[in-house]
Amino acid sequence: MMRVFSRPLIAAALATCAFASHAADDDTLPSTMIWTAYNVGSAGYANASAVADAFGKAYGTRIRIQPSSTAIGRLRPVVNERADLGFLSSGTFFATEGIIDFADREWGPQDLRVIAGKAAAFGMPTAADADIETIGDVRGKRLAYVAGNPSVNVKCDAVLAFAGLTRDDVDLRMFPTYTAAMSALKQDKADATCTLTTPSLMYELAESPRGIHWPEMPAADKEAWDRVTRMAPYASPYTETVGAGVSEDDPVELMGYRYPQIVVRADTSEARVYEIIKALDETFDIYSNVSAAMPRWDLEEAGHAPMGAPFHPGAIRYLEEKGIWTDEDQAWNDKRLKRLEALQSAWKETVEAHPDASEEAFAEAWAERRAAAIESL
Template identity: 30%
Template sequence: MRSFSTPRFPRSMLSMATALAIGFTASAVQAEDYDLPRLLVIGTPGTSSGSFASTNGWAPVLQNETGTVARIVPEDSETQRYRRLTDRRDITMSSVSAAEMRFQVEGIGAYAGAKPVAQRVVWHHNDTPWGFVVAGDSDIKTMEDLKKGGVRVAQGAFSPPMTTAVQEALPAYLGLSDQQTDELLEFVPASSYVENCRSVVEGKADVAYCAPISSVLSEMEGAPGGIRWLNMDLDNKEAWDGFLEYRPMVVPTEISMGVSTAKGVDGLASNFLYAAPADADEDFAYNMAKWFHKSFDDYKDTHGLATRMDVEIFRDYLDRSPLPVHAGTVRYLKEIDVWTEQDEAWNQEAIAKMDRWIEARQAALKEARDKRVEASHNNEEFMAIFNKHTEGLESFRSRL
């Protein structure tokens, strides 16, 4: 993990909590006078999600320390949560996966006809590690061994991203052509996530794509023979270039959480972020970033995923992320010396890229309105207009 000095909230300054509760008035904790909103509305995935649970974990701490009431709004529909953040503006900040934000910005799928609005990252929320697992007594020891042939790969038919990960991203990581994939790999459909993972200890598949934080992996680790994880070498740039071609927003990383057999193994992470529209008040983003950082020790134990909001983890994510960070957050990160000149260059590139997508999509919607064409991803006439305006634009993908 990248080494740097991380300022912490001195215990001697705990008396400042009183000033914070009054609304930051003349508080030494703030670089300038600023009152956080009395009500902070945060959109998250549904009530069964870790994002919802972990946000509910730190929200009471925020209220105790600042007087701001955080209302957490669970919204299972990603498109609806996006509209509430960017169009209706009845939520202030949203917990969203980096992959979903790419869909929102580039107008992929149902977002094609939605109002395009530039967004910015306010803080890192959480990350889910993923990797390829085999039975403990499997002859498959490395990723290269998957090219020996006759390998059965569990395919989560219930999830398009998981199907893409194993049917397209995995062969690309291995450098296999379509013909070689057909010859060497056999895809075994699984109707649920649990069935997908258990297939390797039940002898139904040789390898499965799983998240080591899942409870089913704990069961599998305790099964006769146990399990092993295949190392996805972080230094193998050619292999990762292939994988990211199909799963562009995942981040290659050393797995540090979940079952013990996965820790220390190179795999990948799917990141969730707290995001806001680009035009969100800079002082709001600055003060949220400052609170997330300085109060980390106060809220980190409220939920397991809250530990992933550490500034060090955010710092590591910045080395890979292709998404622009809010100006207020940048200002704070500069203050604490964890924002570099290279970060600034990358951020400006990301802003320019996002602006190009937003401008192109706005032009597509305008042409559609002028021609009275329904703006829908199900409308071929609109999609022809959409594709004309967005053709040639570079897609977002994690940096290696």
């Protein structure tokens, strides 16, 4: 007989489960944990499931994964201590910056830390017949964006910044869904878009009469990458060898970022985080063969900056012990912490200075103060 539980009962059960996890000794892996992730069927959920299964096999840890289609839905349980961690992506950066969904008075810059993150490549695929060889060549061309999808659109803005361009420099075409934007190239409704190399629609484009081309973002162009990382501090050069029109023999230099990233609250104990990243490392052989991309969870790759938030001290301690953490990683982390602290201070000042402002007025005040805080760094 199927039972129907009320929302209060479900919330209480989740809270109890999370409490049991936190009540365990921090220097051991909890017997039960709650993780958040993207929706069932997504790469993020698949990654979380593979790691959770490995933790269960190796340590007997029972893990419940709460899927959500929104950044708020994935992060709220973590912030409210009803989940131990989240398998997140760009929402990590948005939350620590207090932008997009997190510019609301309820949120502001969140004090989050990262444990590790799997590398992924993001770029601007174009139709091969669109005469777009470089990112700069997209000027005046039809560029497909996705309505209501800041995760894609903000990264696309960063790709444009590589060539010193903005949305004003292209013929921006806004599509209602991610699928519609990706399909637009094959249908000759757009000349370029922004995405990963592996979506099925990119393979379809590659096999279509229009073909596919990936304008590169060479790591050697330091000035261009300075523009990218100023807009997206979580981004870095990445050579991709897997995807539509991409291979070991024909790699492309694109924008690397982390999807998913394992994210916790800053106040999560160092001992607990140490045990989590240790388990992630020790169970690697169990989950690494689940898909072609899972080997990228090797800490030699997944344990380096940049990320969407600073690394947690517990993760840094383990990475140092393994000889993975570098001086460059530490320098990036120090800089990222300084930026987060500056934004948190700016947020507090904005809230105190505008207690009765309308939502629109508050948003304008925060945008100005946030820009000033970043400029001062």
